Amino acid sequence: MQIKFDRMKQTVLNAAHRKAGAKMVDFGGWEMPINYGSQIEEHHAVRQAVGMFDVSHMTVVDVSGPEALTYLYQLLANDITKLKTGQALYSTMLNESGGVIDDLITYKVSETDYRVVVNAATREKDLAWMTAQTDSYDVDLTEQADTAMIAVQGPKALETLQPLIELDLSNTPRFYATWNEELFIGRTGYTGEDGVEIMLPAEQAEALWDQLIAAGVQPCGLGARDTLRLEAGMHLYGQDMDENITPLECGLGWTLRKENPTFNGADALAQLREQGINKKLIGLVLEGRGVLRHNQTLIDGAGHQGIITSGGYSPSTEKAIAMAVVDKGMDPATLQVQIRNKTLPCRVVKLPFVRNGKSLIEE
Amino acid sequence: MSYVPDNLKYTASHEWLEDLGNGVYRVGITEFAQSQLGDIVFVELPELDESYAQEDECGVVESVKTASDIYCPLVGTVTAINDALEDTPELINDSPFDDGWIFELKLDEEADTGSLLSAEDYRASIADED
Incomplete structure (x- = not known):
């Protein structure tokens, strides 16, 4: 006899969410907070002051090696070669039919090192696809499974976070990242507000979370995250696009690189353009x-x-x-x-x- | 535990009924229901003077999360609706048993009030989820 327990995966902040009064739900196999009371109040906190989200369920993959750039140039439909060190890029990753496997953010760490953040719900297929594409490249993929991620968002995000960390955020423009041995902070987000996404060792996450709470940051759940990103006109993978639609048909044409379109799926897009969108x-x-x-x-x-x-x-x-x-x-x-x-x-x-x-x- | 007033009757679909006398009942949704729905942002009220059968869909409560039908708890005719909910649907969150009432129903003669739940029965029905 075999007894199988399907347990939801938990982030390292699970206990912190419960302590803050979160209502927890199943989100793609992860037990995540939907709200901590009022979703609308959480939404307004981000628009007017500062709120934070546990996004530790997202998948962080480091791409390293002499051919990291040429690998990503083939994998991603946007132009990775435009990035300066520290800069971030939003891109889709397409299948051979031009359908969207996932959307993701890539940060350039050095000429041979890039950090990619993909969605939680698509983790397995993304990793399988990304791994399969490494075949002809001298490149290594390393999933950072022990990395927690906290998004601090809102007009007061930077001034609230700055006193709590050693990194200086004043020289980090929007859509750039800064880092030291422990923290990796991207001035990116999914709300349409200024703010950062902080990647840090899992064992340090709860201490920073508690400090942010003490500094007056409103914990926000997936509910507010969804209304904030929708207002900001940002796509949600699995709803606004998936493998059955191309970027050209769902408002993501602006993310496609025009020069030297040799990326995966580019031929299918050229054919679609010819036939008519x-x-x-x-x-x-x-x-x-x-x-x-x-x-x-x-x-x-x-x-x-x-x-x-x-x-x-x-x-x-x-x-x-x-x-x-x-x-x-x-x-x-x-x-x-x-x-x-x-x-x-x-x-x-x-x-x-x-x-x-x-x-x-x-x- | 959600608050479940002893003086009201309930349905398994989370409506409450207050007996106003003369066969008229005031209807709303329970504190448990509003807490499950989250912030309520829109209410489609039943039609005034319209007759509904028991368990007819007679309105809708929409929250930030989802849209949920309101079921007519007994056969009858709508004699009043809470217009305040059109502009302030959050009254259902703030005051589910009082200012957040939804409509009043004059029961038909064949209405079976025996099908309603007591406070004790309703408490038991939500015990697993509450």
Whole structure:
């Protein structure tokens, strides 16, 4: 007889979350905080002051070796050669059909060392794909499994964190990183606010977390993380894109490198461009009362269709907002969303909805 | 443990009912239900003067997390709705048994109040999750 226990994985901050009153949920096999009371208050803390997220479930992979750069040039659809030392790059990683395997951030540590952060839910397939692509390159991949990660986000993030650490953050521009033997701090995030993502040895994470709490930083759960990134117009892998859609069809064309497009999936993208791209990603605001949600369907007067890939109530604008993938010809004037038994008009707006604490939705 | 007032009746789907006399009941959702939903951002109220059968979907409560139907707890006609929820749906979070009431229902003659749960029964029904 075999008894199998499926236990959720826990980050090193699990006990700290419970102490802070977190409601825990299963997130891709990880037991993570969804909120610590009010998701909306957590959201506002990040927009107006400073909040923090445990993102230790994310996967950190160091890419090292004489051919690290040429390996990443082939693996990633963005242009890794543009990076200066310390700089970060957002990119997709595509399969041979041009579908999105994952989106990720790469930091350049040196000419031969790069640090890549990929999503938690896609860890296994990402590592398998990245490993398979190393075949013809002199490069080593090392997963940093004992690294914890805390994102400190909001207009007061840097001034709150600075007194607690030895690294000087004053010379680190947005989308750059700084580091010493223990800390690796990227001025990056997933909220549309200034802030940092701190990677540090797992055994030091709870002490820093406690210091941040004592400094007045609001712990924030996955719920607030989702509304913040949606307002910021940032994609969520598995909803706004996956392996069945190319960056050209879901609003990520801006991440594709134009010079020397030899990356994995580039041929399929060239073919798609030739045939014509039939889908696009748009931002939506619901005109009336209600909430836009993932998987609600859209239709216009001419029968063009679409689907909401991410939707929800936006605490900063107090409106229902969404990102949707729609037929290229979708007519903004007659676009309607199906919510239960009603069809309601929506307004097409530019992304992002919110940036640096301010609503960008035109009235 | 969530607060479950002794003087109310309940359904397994987390509605509460307060007997206002003359066959009229006030209806809302329980403290346990609002805590599970999280911050409530939108309420679709039942139609005034509309008749609903027991367990009909008569409204919707949407939180930051999810949309949940409100089920009519007994057969009857809606005689009042809480308009304040249109602009301040968070009243359900702040005051689920009082300011966050949702509607009032005049029961039909065939309504079976025996199908409702007592406070004790409802407490037992949520004990595993609470």
